[in-house]
Amino acid sequence: MDTLDCMRTFAAVAAQRSFTAGARQVGISTKLASKYVARLEERLDAQLLHRTTRSVTLTDTGQAYLERCIALLDQFEELEDVVQQRQQQLVGPIRITAPTGLGSRELVQALQPFQTAHPDVRIELVLSDQHISILEEGVDLAVRFGTLKDSSLVARKLTDMPVVVAASPNYLAAHGEPKEPHALSTHNCLLMTASSQPEVWTFSQGRRQIAVTVTGDFRANSPRAVVNMAALGRGIGRVPEYAARPFLESGELKQLFADRGTVNMPLYAVYPPNRHLTTRIRALIDHLAGAFGG
Known part of the structure; x- marks a missing residue:
């Protein structure tokens, strides 16, 4: 022992x-x-x-x-x-938590070349659409959307993740297509509770931003759930572009307000304020910043 x-x-x-x-x-x-x-x-x-x-x-x-x-x-x-x-070799475990949708594809794609370059680094990926406690769960690094709520943690911005507003052609045929963001107040909007303000959707209009308060009868903590419900014709969803992309390409969803621009969702690497951040974790954070930022 x-x-x-x-x-x-x-x-x-x-x-x-x-x-x-x-x-x-x-x-x-x-x-x-x-x-x-x-x-x-x-x-x-x-x-x-x-x-x-x-x-x-x-x-x-x-x-x-x-x-x-x-x-x-x-x-x-x-x-x-x-x-x-001195050996220019990274060794040891890294425990990461991330949202299920992002973690199961986009994050895995970003991690793969890092592990290829550093085969002695062992990564454990814990996927959850709830914000688990980094300190209590022994997590080295969390990849999270939105503003940092816990001031005891340290965050490094990785990128601004593109966000889209979309609905199915069937929904738009039955309820009409909103031409202005403010018209969303008359529609059934599908809310993603993983965001900091699920009922407030923000759009850019020139140099200024406009915020629209929306309501709806469905909410979920996973963007995949919201985008699937939108594809089934239940309402209008606002989700990260990576989650909606397959449905937009297949025609199951139509993007709204493409010319207005939705305000992107910041993506952060979050970690405890340890006295000493190990070389392998620092290297992984740098790698993720390059992978997502690039």
């Missing part, structure tokens, strides 16, 4: 104040996390944590050890990075 593994586990459990959440952060079972911390306490001949059925808190000795433990772990990460930089 490696002492560094025990130290990493102890630091995660202490930060999360929970064996379950700490174990999840380092990617092991709760039982193994408990074993690692117990082994560390045995080796040090000191109690580091107070354990109850509801919480985990640091002892005075544990608090003092944690401060030095984190510093040592950071130095060890830096030491590994120095070696990797």
Whole structure:
């Protein structure tokens, strides 16, 4: 049992104040996390944590050890990075979370050449249309749309993702085609709850922007669900262009207001404000910025 593994586990459990959440952060079972911390306490001949059925808190000795433990772990990460930089070889795991639609195709396409160039980097991709907690889930990097809501995280903009407004020919034949964005208020609009303001659709008109408040009887946290419902003729959807593209090409959907321009949706790489961001994660963020920005 490696002492560094025990130290990493102890630091995660202490930060999360929970064996379950700490174990999840380092990617092991709760039982193994408990074993690692117990082994560390045995080796040090000191109690580091107070354990109850509801919480985990640091002892005075544990608090003092944690401060030095984190510093040592950071130095060890830096030491590994120095070696990797000299070898020009990236090694180790990266855990990423992303929206299901973007992650299953566009992000995978962006990741493939990175892994080809760095075969010793192991990527775990966790797809979810909910914003999972980066710290609690032990995620190294999140790829997310929209404004950053959690001020404790760091974000780097990757690109502005094109957005389209579209409806099926059947819907437009039955309800009429809106000629101006403000006419959307009289239509059934399909709302994507993954965006920060699903009921407000923004358009560019020359140098200014106009915001239109819309309503509808269907909403989903996935752009794929919204675009499929639009293709079935239920209403008008506003989704990232990559999700609508196959339906636009097949004629199942028609793009609206193509000459007006919808305001694009920013895409960010989001990560915890660690004291030390590993070389492999920095390299991946740079790669994604080039892949999406290009």
